[in-house]
Amino acid sequence: MPHFEKTLSSKEIFNGKVIRVCHDSVLLENGDTSMREVVYHNGGVCVLPLTDSGEVIFVKQFRYPYKEEVLELPAGKLNLGEDPFESAVRELKEETGAEAKKCTPLGRLYPSPGYCGEIITMYLAEELSFGEQKLDEDEFLDTVKIPFEKAVEMVLAGEIPDAKTQTAILKVKLMLK
Numbered sequence: 001m002p003h004f005e006k007t008l009s010s011k012e013i014f015n016g017k018v019i020r021v022c023h024d025s026v027l028l029e030n031g032d033t034s035m036r037e038v039v040y041h042n043g044g045v046c047v048l049p050l051t052d053s054g055e056v057i058f059v060k061q062f063r064y065p066y067k068e069e070v071l072e073l074p075a076g077k078l079n080l081g082e083d084p085f086e087s088a089v090r091e092l093k094e095e096t097g098a099e100a101k102k103c104t105p106l107g108r109l110y111p112s113p114g115y116c117g118e119i120i121t122m123y124l125a126e127e128l129s130f131g132e133q134k135l136d137e138d139e140f141l142d143t144v145k146i147p148f149e150k151a152v153e154m155v156l157a158g159e160i161p162d163a164k165t166q167t168a169i170l171k172v173k174l175m176l177k
Contacts, residue, residue, distance in 0.1 A: 100125035
């Protein structure tokens with residue numbers, strides 16, 4: 001029999017631009033009750049752009065929660081009701097100026113299932129052509145090209161701490177064997 005928790009009540013405690021936070025009372029499968037704090041998010045996408053010469057296009061940008069620049073794959077949040085594939089196409093163009101003739105789904109990632117409902121859908125983008133970046137007005141980033149095998153080494157050495165980036169790179173590594 002599958003495990004479960006039944007929501008008894010839910011109280012919204014924050015509703016912002018990117019997330020909504022609720023404090024829920026739940027019934028556990030043993031009959032006891034407990035509290036859950038849940039962060040709701042529209043979801044996001046992550047794209048691994050792989051050039052014809054075998055380089056991965058990364059973005060380097062300041063990530064406020066960590067107070068540092070983070071090297072990661074192009075990514076972004078879904079607009080409410082937006083199709084993940086359309087979001088991936090949009091984010092790739094905005095952040096790198098690239099468009100892909102071939103886009104392969106890599107699956108979904110639950111970044112922090114203990115408290116957050118965000119789902120990140122990942123893609124491999126290949127057969128790239130390039131135009132201009134179209135960054136959001138509050139977005140500041142640099143693109144960095146790194147050979148794919150070096151990127152794998154960097155993930156394994158702990159030099160790329162971003163979960164979606166690690167997952168996408170290692171999935172592609174296994175796919176390309």
